[in-house]
Amino acid sequence: MTTLLGLSHDGEEGRSYSGRKVPDAKDSDLREPRTGLSSSIGTPILRGDSNDAEVPMKPxxxxxxxxxxxxxxxxxxxxxxxxxxxxxxxLIPSWMSLVAFLFCGALATMLYRESRAD
Structure with missing residues (x-):
């Protein structure tokens, strides 16, 4: 019987922990999750495989x-x-609204792309 981190392995189909049988982990379960930062505030997220469903934008x-x-x-x-x-x-000139349109539009586009890239 081998003991590792409080788990004893007796060579059978599973591991014994406090008298209970725990099935062995599959290779896919042992894979390290890929993590990233969801935004500039540093909230960690878990990313799945490339074929996972797309995560919707945060509210x-x-x-x-x-x-x-x-x-x-x-x-x-x-x-x-x-x-x-x-x-x-x-009187506010029209060209100021054109500048504001370009600025707000660029910010909205960048925010949309950034939230979809996560």
């Missing part, structure tokens, strides 16, 4: 992507329709 990532996309579309609509925006006595 916060989805909401941020949707919000940035809606803001980007609102700025694009303002530019296309030529709507005027006035804050106090200052």
């Amino acid at each position: 916060a990532s989805f909401l941020a992507t949707a919000f940035l996309g809606i803001v980007a579309l609102a700025h694009l609509v303002r530019v296309i329709l030529g709507l005027e925006v006035q804050i106090g006595r200052a």
Whole structure:
């Protein structure tokens, strides 16, 4: 009988631990899980094989992507329709909405791609 880390192996079909039989692990069970970081905050995730189902976006990532996309579309609509925006006595030029469209659209796209790459 061989003892390793509190498990005794008596050469039979399984391992004995506290009088209970535990079946031997298969080769697939002994495989080390591949880990990664799901986002910049460092939350660990487990990744399966390449044929595993796709993991959906996290709720916060989805909401941020949707919000940035809606803001980007609102700025694009303002530019296309030529709507005027006035804050106090200052008139906001349309080119600022074009810049905001490009900025928010780029952020939404990057966030979407980053969440799908995990």
